[in-house]
Amino acid sequence: MLESQKLAALLLRSGIQTIVFARSRVRVEILLTYLQELTKREFGPKSIRGYRGGYLPKLRREIEKGLRSGEIRGVVSTNALELGIDIGQLQACVLNGYPGSIASTWQQSGRAGRRHGSSVTFLVASSNPLDQYLIQHPDYFLGRPPEEARIHPDNLLILLDHIKCAAYELPFEAGDTFGGEKLVDLLEFLAEEKVLHENAGRWYWMEQAFPAHGISLRSAAQENFVIIDMTEGHRVLGEVDRFGAPTLIHEEAIYLHEGVQYQVEKLDYPEKKAYVREVNVDYFTDASLAVELKVLHVDKERESPGGAIVRQYGELMVTAKPTIFKKDAASDAREHRFRSDPPAGRGAAHERLLVLLFRGGRSGPQRERYAVRPARARQRARPSGAAASDVRSDGHLRRAAGEGRAHEAADDLLLRQVSGRHRPQSALVREARRAARRSRAAHRRMRLPERLSRLRRTDRGSRTARQRPGARAAAKNGRCGRMSSLRDRLTRLRAHSASARTTEEALSPGAAAEPAGSEDATAAKGCDRAEAVRAGDRAGIHASDGSEGAGTGSGSGEKGGPFRGLHPALTALNVEEIAGEFGRFLRRRAVYPLEHRHGHYVLTELMSCAVKLKPIAARQNRKRGRQAADVSSESPDIEAQRLLFLDTETTGLGVGTGNLPFMIGFGYADGAAGTFTVEQLLIRHPGEERAMLAYLLGKFAGVTHLVTYNGRSFDWPVLTSRFVLNGWRPSGVEPGHLDFLHPSRALWKNTLPSCRLSRIEEDRLGILRGEDVPGSLAPELYMKYLSDGDASHLRGVYIHNERDILTLASLAVHFGGVLEGRLGADWALPKEPEELFRTAAWLAEHGGERHAERLFAALCAEGTPGGRWLLPAAARLKRLGRHEEAAELWERAASLAESRLLPSAEAHIELSMHYEHRRREPAAALEYASRALELLQRRTTLRQSDRARAELDAIRHRMARLRRKLEAAGRPG
Numbered sequence: 001m002l003e004s005q006k007l008a009a010l011l012l013r014s015g016i017q018t019i020v021f022a023r024s025r026v027r028v029e030i031l032l033t034y035l036q037e038l039t040k041r042e043f044g045p046k047s048i049r050g051y052r053g054g055y056l057p058k059l060r061r062e063i064e065k066g067l068r069s070g071e072i073r074g075v076v077s078t079n080a081l082e083l084g085i086d087i088g089q090l091q092a093c094v095l096n097g098y099p100g101s102i103a104s105t106w107q108q109s110g111r112a113g114r115r116h117g118s119s120v121t122f123l124v125a126s127s128n129p130l131d132q133y134l135i136q137h138p139d140y141f142l143g144r145p146p147e148e149a150r151i152h153p154d155n156l157l158i159l160l161d162h163i164k165c166a167a168y169e170l171p172f173e174a175g176d177t178f179g180g181e182k183l184v185d186l187l188e189f190l191a192e193e194k195v196l197h198e199n200a201g202r203w204y205w206m207e208q209a210f211p212a213h214g215i216s217l218r219s220a221a222q223e224n225f226v227i228i229d230m231t232e233g234h235r236v237l238g239e240v241d242r243f244g245a246p247t248l249i250h251e252e253a254i255y256l257h258e259g260v261q262y263q264v265e266k267l268d269y270p271e272k273k274a275y276v277r278e279v280n281v282d283y284f285t286d287a288s289l290a291v292e293l294k295v296l297h298v299d300k301e302r303e304s305p306g307g308a309i310v311r312q313y314g315e316l317m318v319t320a321k322p323t324i325f326k327k328d329a330a331s332d333a334r335e336h337r338f339r340s341d342p343p344a345g346r347g348a349a350h351e352r353l354l355v356l357l358f359r360g361g362r363s364g365p366q367r368e369r370y371a372v373r374p375a376r377a378r379q380r381a382r383p384s385g386a387a388a389s390d391v392r393s394d395g396h397l398r399r400a401a402g403e404g405r406a407h408e409a410a411d412d413l414l415l416r417q418v419s420g421r422h423r424p425q426s427a428l429v430r431e432a433r434r435a436a437r438r439s440r441a442a443h444r445r446m447r448l449p450e451r452l453s454r455l456r457r458t459d460r461g462s463r464t465a466r467q468r469p470g471a472r473a474a475a476k477n478g479r480c481g482r483m484s485s486l487r488d489r490l491t492r493l494r495a496h497s498a499s500a501r502t503t504e505e506a507l508s509p510g511a512a513a514e515p516a517g518s519e520d521a522t523a524a525k526g527c528d529r530a531e532a533v534r535a536g537d538r539a540g541i542h543a544s545d546g547s548e549g550a551g552t553g554s555g556s557g558e559k560g561g562p563f564r565g566l567h568p569a570l571t572a573l574n575v576e577e578i579a580g581e582f583g584r585f586l587r588r589r590a591v592y593p594l595e596h597r598h599g600h601y602v603l604t605e606l607m608s609c610a611v612k613l614k615p616i617a618a619r620q621n622r623k624r625g626r627q628a629a630d631v632s633s634e635s636p637d638i639e640a641q642r643l644l645f646l647d648t649e650t651t652g653l654g655v656g657t658g659n660l661p662f663m664i665g666f667g668y669a670d671g672a673a674g675t676f677t678v679e680q681l682l683i684r685h686p687g688e689e690r691a692m693l694a695y696l697l698g699k700f701a702g703v704t705h706l707v708t709y710n711g712r713s714f715d716w717p718v719l720t721s722r723f724v725l726n727g728w729r730p731s732g733v734e735p736g737h738l739d740f741l742h743p744s745r746a747l748w749k750n751t752l753p754s755c756r757l758s759r760i761e762e763d764r765l766g767i768l769r770g771e772d773v774p775g776s777l778a779p780e781l782y783m784k785y786l787s788d789g790d791a792s793h794l795r796g797v798y799i800h801n802e803r804d805i806l807t808l809a810s811l812a813v814h815f816g817g818v819l820e821g822r823l824g825a826d827w828a829l830p831k832e833p834e835e836l837f838r839t840a841a842w843l844a845e846h847g848g849e850r851h852a853e854r855l856f857a858a859l860c861a862e863g864t865p866g867g868r869w870l871l872p873a874a875a876r877l878k879r880l881g882r883h884e885e886a887a888e889l890w891e892r893a894a895s896l897a898e899s900r901l902l903p904s905a906e907a908h909i910e911l912s913m914h915y916e917h918r919r920r921e922p923a924a925a926l927e928y929a930s931r932a933l934e935l936l937q938r939r940t941t942l943r944q945s946d947r948a949r950a951e952l953d954a955i956r957h958r959m960a961r962l963r964r965k966l967e968a969a970g971r972p973g
Helices: 002-013 025-039 057-069 102-109 129-136 138-142 156-169 184-192 427-445 448-464 486-500 518-523 529-538 568-572 605-620 622-627 686-698 711-725 741-748 757-765 775-788 791-820 833-845 849-859 870-879 883-897 906-917 922-942 946-970
Strands: 018-021 048-051 074-077 092-096 118-125 196-199 202-205 224-229 235-241 254-257 260-268 273-278 283-303 310-329 352-359 368-374 397-399 413-418 541-543 559-561 575-580 583-593 643-650 661-670 675-682 705-708 728-730 736-739
Touching: 002 018, 002 025, 002 074, 002 092, 002 118, 025 048, 025 074, 025 254, 025 283, 048 057, 092 102, 102 118, 118 129, 129 138, 156 184, 156 202, 184 196, 184 202, 196 686, 202 686, 224 260, 254 283, 568 791, 575 686, 583 686, 583 791, 605 622, 605 736, 605 791, 643 711, 643 775, 643 791, 661 686, 661 711, 661 775, 661 791, 675 686, 675 791, 686 711, 705 711, 705 791, 711 728, 711 736, 741 757, 741 833, 757 791, 775 791, 791 833, 833 849, 833 870, 849 870, 870 883, 870 906, 883 906, 883 922, 906 922, 906 946, 922 946
Parallel strands: 018 074, 018 092, 048 074, 092 118, 224 273, 643 705, 705 736
Antiparallel strands: 118 352, 196 202, 224 235, 254 260, 260 273, 283 310, 352 368, 368 413, 541 728, 559 575, 575 583, 583 675, 643 661, 661 675
16 A cells, blocks of 8 residues: 555656555545645645545536546546546556456556556555465466456346336236246236236236335445534535445444544444544544355356366355454554554565556557566565655666565566567567467457357356266255256245245235126216217327227216225225226215315305416416417416316326326316316226226316326326326327416425425415325325225325315415405415515516515515515515615615624625615715625635635725725815
8 A cells, every 4th residue: 555655646746647546445545645645735635536435426526527627636546437437637547456357457547548648557466365466477467358247137136126127117917028037936926025016917016116216236235324424513424335334334433535534423224324523533443344154055066077176056145244343543643644554463565566558549459558577586675664666757667665564575676668569578478468469359350149159158058067977966955956946046035035024914805896787887888989089189198099999088978886896995985986998997076066165265266266377377388389288378268167186196206107196186167067076086906097097088178277286297297108008199289287386385485394285285275184194105005905905095095185186276266366466455465574575576477566566565664574585675676776665675684684693795785886876975885895894704704615705805896996986085176
């Protein structure tokens, strides 16, 4: 490590942008600390940076940007920078230890010289035997091609993750294969684990989470520990994977982050959090890990030709347990943060050096390579305290010196050129280079299909090779050395899962018996097909030509009625089964008179207030182009009877194809009948989805807008994807949107704890739900229903969905009444000034300037408590040219700012400008500017930022100008 440190420091001081690769995160931080100490006088604090896993994405992007721009002169990294990232114009690379493979060594070396003509790579070997072998036999490295990576795609855990992601996109059917494997056993296993649900030979995704979120491309661990710095408040410092947490962030550990020391005060395993605090100590910690290997199952074994080696293939359990940790102390904390020589008991490190120099551009064949070989004939011991390594401009490495026992056995290294006509004199290296060229040429001539065929033959031969007579028994359990089948592995996985899982109740069939009259119900005549197709065209969805009868809806002509086989809990809710052309599903219908009151509002008001919602619809649908139902101002007014209030309950939170809407609720008003009807459609299993969607499609006839709460971003995209998966394609004009989430945030974002629909109901609409099932629990309750068939789980889901639809109607009345100008006339004004301001501003944005002016006047009246609304309200008056009224609000804002811990100087700056340019009073303007400077200085003391420094400079410039004006005005004419 010391040799790497000194080489990197020498390169950096010579003006060469350098990258140092270390094999662990701790080594990265220690080397970073060394380099920052050695170069702190020549470079700034941010010129040498670290880069590794665990840094937050924002920090990593900052470091990458600095490397590309040249602001960062050196970086110490793990193999995180080995691939895939453009890190600019590095010229030198130092490898602290052999990376472990030839491919990684060349990849890390290739990080330097990507934009320059020449580059140099130093491989500093540690005392590791493999490192020492490579240094003493450089021909092994230089004469071999990079390794070939071979993967086993049928690995059970990897295969299961792939199948989860595939099932999320499309359901599997009986007989499907994946990578050549028959999937029946795997699909049945996932169904037992409640990940998939099987119905009629199809397996559907049933979990709430998006499966790809739990699959890491870099690690088998699917969860990370978050590191929280408690030095000043709480901020997220970084993260550590689950495997590294016991050794890196155990309690009392010293965690190094960009060269700064933090001590772990608490490790919370259940919450996956580590709490740290910044410290300044003269040691770092190193945890010991006890690793135990245990053979679980032997699938196959084979002896080598000589019988000396027995190769076994099977399942292995690796148990890693942290035992103790030790503190590696520094000899002098004032001069060195850490010890300069290896800790006692570790043994002396033999650091040797291999140097690779490159000349030319990025294309491989045009490079000239330089190599270094050990001069074994000139080997001699190093004196203690020898000088640092010195690379001279004539291309010779003069001395690879060290300090103390760490370099007593180091060799002299002579740099020799290996380019076109000048080759090394060593016959061994010359022969190795010839063999390498022949191998690479043969490898290039072999086409990709031939290489794949060779790999397949090799793999097939290894799997079908017979065991020799003297081979051992494969696993004492009678498997006779053959590879266990997928079924065997799944059996063991099932046993392991069953032992880890708590005992559950036996699954009940949950399937209702067929009614006596089911054949008659199936044969009953549905709605008119042509009418359903016309309804689908108006809704923007059309049947695909190749689908089996797609595009028709069940419509109002579906035959339904109470079904004798339904669960009593469903019968109590007046749920009925609907039989249509595409199958059966369940429907619940509730009819309310328009005189029904839901919270503060009566549903009758919906008929008059709906027409006032036109500005909201025009604003939300203006980006939809010609496919929007309401874009131009010439579109007809909104009619309450052509609104469809929509809310869905789904199995997850994503909008992908694996998210299944198991309940769809919608409501509509009928002015002639004086009713508001709520219908709720439920599927008992995913196989009924097509019938439910066909019925919903028939309800789109005559609908101009969908009224939802976040439906524009969630409910409608989910339904659109389900229509496509079931054979319908988008066509015609889509319904417009009235999404009440956006106006709710505009009015209540700063005055309510959240803008969840339940919170708005209680605090603004006067609706008390009482015992209500949260929407987040609906997927879990539906999974329970699928498991045990007990429909009583769904009672709360039905009630929750029905109330959501009624609340959408109440919100339509509220926002329509606000746009109509009822606030301050028929309805009371909001009590909080912040909400009053946001309501007035929202009205002004939606064309209600006349009504908004009345709210602004009430807001600016004397006695109204001040707040953050003052500055935007004053800015509005300034835009309207009402400067004196704006000055009154700035005065109030300025008095509030002076009493705050982190004050804003905006009001003082505006007053300074107002008195300078409007009232022509430079003395008053200078007074406000001086007070603004004091506030900014107080803020900058507590929190530094470039913006604050720029504001300070601008204020000082303004004060200088005002002083000149006062001096000019004071001179005699």
